[in-house]
Amino acid sequence: MTPRPLPKSPDPHRVVALLGPPQPAFPLACASEVFGNHGPAVPARYSFGVCTEHPGPVRTEAGYDMLVAAGLDALERADTVVVPGWQQPPGAEVPPAVTEAVRRAHGRGARIVGICSGAFVLAAAGLLDGRRAATHWARAAELASRYPKVRVDPAVLYVDHGDIATSAGAAAGVDLCLHLVRADQGAAYALRIARQMVTSPHREGCQLQYAELPASGPVGDSLAPLLDWLSGQLDQPVSVADMAARSRVSSRTLTRRFTEQLGISPGRWLLDRRIAATRALLEETDLPVETIARRVGLSSAVNLRRRFHEALRTTPAAYRRQFRANRTGQGVP
Numbered sequence: 134m135t136p137r138p139l140p141k142s143p144d145p146h147r148v149v150a151l152l153g154p155p156q157p158a159f160p161l162a163c164a165s166e167v168f169g170n171h172g173p174a175v176p177a178r179y180s181f182g183v184c185t186e187h188p189g190p191v192r193t194e195a196g197y198d199m200l201v202a203a204g205l206d207a208l209e210r211a212d213t214v215v216v217p218g219w220q221q222p223p224g225a226e227v228p229p230a231v232t233e234a235v236r237r238a239h240g241r242g243a244r245i246v247g248i249c250s251g252a253f254v255l256a257a258a259g260l261l262d263g264r265r266a267a268t269h270w271a272r273a274a275e276l277a278s279r280y281p282k283v284r285v286d287p288a289v290l291y292v293d294h295g296d297i298a299t300s301a302g303a304a305a306g307v308d309l310c311l312h313l314v315r316a317d318q319g320a321a322y323a324l325r326i327a328r329q330m331v332t333s334p335h336r337e338g339c340q341l342q343y344a345e346l347p348a349s350g351p352v353g354d355s356l357a358p359l360l361d362w363l364s365g366q367l368d369q370p371v372s373v374a375d376m377a378a379r380s381r382v383s384s385r386t387l388t389r390r391f392t393e394q395l396g397i398s399p400g401r402w403l404l405d406r407r408i409a410a411t412r413a414l415l416e417e418t419d420l421p422v423e424t425i426a427r428r429v430g431l432s433s434a435v436n437l438r439r440r441f442h443e444a445l446r447t448t449p450a451a452y453r454r455q456f457r458a459n460r461t462g463q464g465v466p
Contacts, residue, residue, distance in 0.1 A: 145180040149211035152185045157218030158195040160248040163306030164215045171329045178318055186231055205234040213244040216251030227257035247299040248306035256280040260297055267292045269302030307332060319456055320412040356390060363403060367410055367430045373399050407431055408444045415453040422449050
């Protein structure tokens, strides 16, 4: 299949990362890798910049300084504000100028995103009051203690409220940023970015699977080989029994491993992948629904339409129309 060229957006979505010393390097890299320039293979739909409260050298946890020229006024022009981690001495307050700038950006309609400990800035600004939020599992108790109005969920990889989003630690920042790209630009565009980054476009499970290893006893077998195999079998009818046979375990054992490692059943995981593949084909090709159904293993147009509506509360035809209207600037942004 040769995908149709992705249309270009006339105005890139402006993403500005708010930095503070000592700046964690990896969460910033997560945001810049997803929202930054990917070369000619991926048409640019985002512009990415950084700012800080006091422009100049910004110390990083990696041992080098970054020269940041833009101050907090850069947030006034951002469509999305990302706080890629925030490290301060225990008990230290987020500077009032920073919280005020973040509140002001949110008030005028910018989306505010906290990666890892960046959630502390959003909480200090009052944007998480009464809301569910994520942060690194090791700092979840601290966030809940300092900001009791925030409903901290220590398990999830990320939480997206539309106007506010937060993620767990480290690589969960990539999960959240790719999720936001899917929401903004569609599944096919997010997949192109993920391929450029050589990463999964959608990671399953929760962060507690990474929190601690048991002190003794066997570590559960990884599902990665099976998931890789399944990703190449979407056009084939695959049952839980087939998956179990591939893994050389019983169906009951396989289901338990999926629940423990991914938080969902084998059938749900496979259906989610098929729906994601359907979205990409609807966005990038003119293939009829019957052909798409066969390609993603949903057997018929009737079955695809039913499954698609259950997952997204819309029909494949309506999804394709709305996506293309949005891309050409005729639909709702």
